[in-house]
Each structure stands twice: as structure tokens, then as C-alpha cells.
Amino acid sequence: MTGPRHTTVGIIGGGPAGLLLARLLHRAGIDCTVLESRDRAYVERRQRAGILEQGTVDVLRACGAGERLDREGLVHDGIELRYDGRAHRLDFPALTGGRRVTVYAQTEVVKDLIALQLASGPPLLFGAQALTVTGAASGSPRIRYLHEGREHTLTCDYVVGCDGFHGVARNAVPADERRTYERSYPYSWLGVLAEVPPSSDELIYTHSARGFALFSMRTPTVSRLYLQVPNGTAPADWPDDRIWDELETRSALDTPGGASGKLERGPITAKSVLPMRSSVTEPMRYGRLLLAGDAAHIVPPTGAKGLNLAVADVTVLARALTHLHHTGSTDLLDAYSATCLRRVWRAEHFSSFMTTTLHADPDQSPFETRLQLSQLDRIATSPHAAAELAENYTGVPLV
Incomplete structure (x- = not known):
């Protein structure tokens, strides 16, 4: 042409x-x-x-x-935050007057x-x-x-x-x-595509001492998953079983019977590392x-x-x-x-x-970790803090 x-x-x-x-x-x-x-x-x-x-x-x-x-x-219509062994759902339409994401x-x-x-x-x-x-x-x-x-x-x-x-x-x-x-941030994301149905109907953002994890999806049968990893990580450093084990550990919840149930595992078809x-x-x-x-x-x-x-x-x-x-x-x-x-x-x-609220900086002190947990707890308990997150996540007006 x-x-x-x-x-x-x-x-x-x-x-x-x-x-x-x-x-x-x-x-x-x-x-x-x-x-x-x-x-x-x-x-x-x-x-x-x-x-x-x-x-x-x-x-x-x-x-x-x-x-x-x-x-x-x-x-x-929302996302789930997991931290300190707890889970909290943010209801976007209720917090924003009807806005949602796709x-x-x-x-x-x-x-x-x-x-x-x-x-x-x-x-x-x-x-x-x-x-x-x-x-x-x-x-x-x-x-x-x-x-x-x-x-x-x-x-x-x-x-x-x-x-x-x-x-x-x-x-x-x-x-x-x-x-x-x-x-530049002192960590990266390992992103994977897996031929397995998503573990939840909504995205799950997790804070843990071992680092951040995100559970997302591409379709009802394909999951898009992310793990915080050190800068300089190569995809080959993470075999499939290690990925699934780490996702399971970082997303665990405290329940009366102990940790939450195991993730459904499936074939991982793509791996890549994304600098932050x-x-x-x-x-x-x-x-x-x-x-x-x-x-x-x-x-x-x-x-x-x-x-x-x-x-x-x-x-x-x-x-x-x-x-x-x-x-x-x-x-x-x-x-x-x-x-x-x-x-x-x-x-x-x-x-x-x-990013800074959910990720564990390699040089992070216990004091800074407690500040992160305090911020997440405020989002879970304050309608004003929850609405601020929801409004930004679903998008401010174009003009």
C-alpha cells in the first residue's frame, strides 16, 4: 500500500x-x-x-x-483487597454513583x-x-x-x-x-497467562509479607496473574509449580479452619517480566x-x-x-x-x-509495613477512603 x-x-x-x-x-x-x-x-x-x-x-x-x-x-462492579489474612470487597457502583470497569x-x-x-x-x-x-x-x-x-x-x-x-x-x-x-520502583511484576478459570468473579489485589499478587482474567476460561518479583528476574527463574505455590501463599486468608482453600491450577501458556x-x-x-x-x-x-x-x-x-x-x-x-x-x-x-501501599519494598522496615496495613484498614472501614479509591479506579471524568 x-x-x-x-x-x-x-x-x-x-x-x-x-x-x-x-x-x-x-x-x-x-x-x-x-x-x-x-x-x-x-x-x-x-x-x-x-x-x-x-x-x-x-x-x-x-x-x-x-x-x-x-x-x-x-x-x-468491584475489586477485593486481601491483607493481613483478611478480605474486603469494594462495591464500585455503590461508592461512585454507578460507575464500573470492564x-x-x-x-x-x-x-x-x-x-x-x-x-x-x-x-x-x-x-x-x-x-x-x-x-x-x-x-x-x-x-x-x-x-x-x-x-x-x-x-x-x-x-x-x-x-x-x-x-x-x-x-x-x-x-x-x-x-x-x-x-523507578525496586521490584517488577511477573505476569502469566494460565488456561484456568479465574479464582474469583472480581480482581483480587493482595498485600503480603512475601510481596504483592494480583488475580485477574482475560476470559471466563483464561486467568491473568501477577507476582511481585525482584528487578532483574527472568521468567525462567519461575517454573509453573513455584508460581502456583507463591500465588496460593500470598492470597491465603485466615479462616476458622486455617488457610483458605487451594487455587485451581492449570497450564501456564505465557510468562513475562514487567519493570515498574x-x-x-x-x-x-x-x-x-x-x-x-x-x-x-x-x-x-x-x-x-x-x-x-x-x-x-x-x-x-x-x-x-x-x-x-x-x-x-x-x-x-x-x-x-x-x-x-x-x-x-x-x-x-x-x-x-x-503500588507503594500494596508492594513490599526490599528495604522496607516493620514500621513501614504497619503503615501499609493501617492504610488498607482505613480503606476497609472508612466509606470516604473507599470512595476515593473507587472513584480513581473507575476513572475521573475525561474533561
């Missing part, structure tokens, strides 16, 4: 942020082109987040990408958006590696990219970088024009180059905010570009960075809170 030479909005990155932005712009009558460096098969099998906020679900439905989501997504893997969101775009959307070029972005400050941005062995140049009115922290878009912003705030880090790059706009999703910010996965922040970014951006298209006014576009960063920093704070 040969791409156009000019487009109104050039989008670098064919993940959920870039694809959703293309869909929203197409429905608003704004032409755009998406350049994705990987092939379609790779993009559609990348394992990422799987918890969608209410606002994310609403946006996907509104843009025509909700049919399979509504049919196959698993709606959740478990639907990012891979499925991407498949749905790709299918829509290839059927009736703007150009989407797979295997198109962006090499440089120039001219953003001059008002005539250009993307130089490699596709099918040849170099091409795409001139744009605006360029949107949805190509991640290490992508060319973020690095096209001069170093003296951006500031990056970062934090936070990052925010400010501002999210440089001239006619705008950053969205991981190109602008990264959150640890404990708060389930990464995909949802990306959706919020491109929803705000699509509104701003649509407003410009219809009125000629740049007011909303000029406010893009400030509008998004308010939500980004709220999500960063919540993700940090969830």
Missing part, C-alpha cells in the same frame, strides 16, 4: 491511542494517516492492559468499536479498531517506520519514514506521536523544550507536534491507568482538532497539554499510591 504525500494529521503509532484517534478524526471528517512500524500480526498479539474505565468503554462504543466489547467484555484485553481493542479502519477508515500503513519528525516549530511538520524498503516523506498540518517513550516523536521535541519526571516505573514528559505539545499515550507518560500497572490515560489523551485531542476544523479556533488545541496533564498527574498519584 502506498501512503499519501500529505495529510491533515499524521499519526505515528498504530496502538490503541493512534488507532482510536484516527477513528475519532475520521468520524469528524478530518483526514489522517497512521504509520505503524510493526506488522499487523505483531500489533494484534501484543499483550498489554485489560481493564477499561467506564469512560473508555463509553468512547469505544460511541466511535463504533463497542459491539464485540459489549458481547465479550467482563463487567466488574475487563477486555488491549489486544482485542486493537483488533476491533484495526478492523474498522481497514474496512472504512483512513490510511493505515503497517511496517512503516518513522525515522524523523521535522518542522514542528515552523508550522510545516514532516514525517520521514521507511516503508517497503523505500524512504517517504509525509507532510502534515499536525503530527501526533503515539509511538511510546522511546519513539521518534518524543525525541523530536528539543531537550531544552521538555522536562521529564521519572521514578513512572514517567511524565511536559509539555505534551511542541509547535504542531503533540504527544499522546506512552509517548507522554508511563504509569505502573497497579492502578490500571495506562490504556485509559491514552484513551483520554486522544479523546481530548480529537475534540480540539474537531473544534479547530469547524471553527478555525485553536483555543482547545492550545489547552491540550494542560488539560491532559491534570488527569495524568492524578493517575500518576493514584498509581503510585496503589
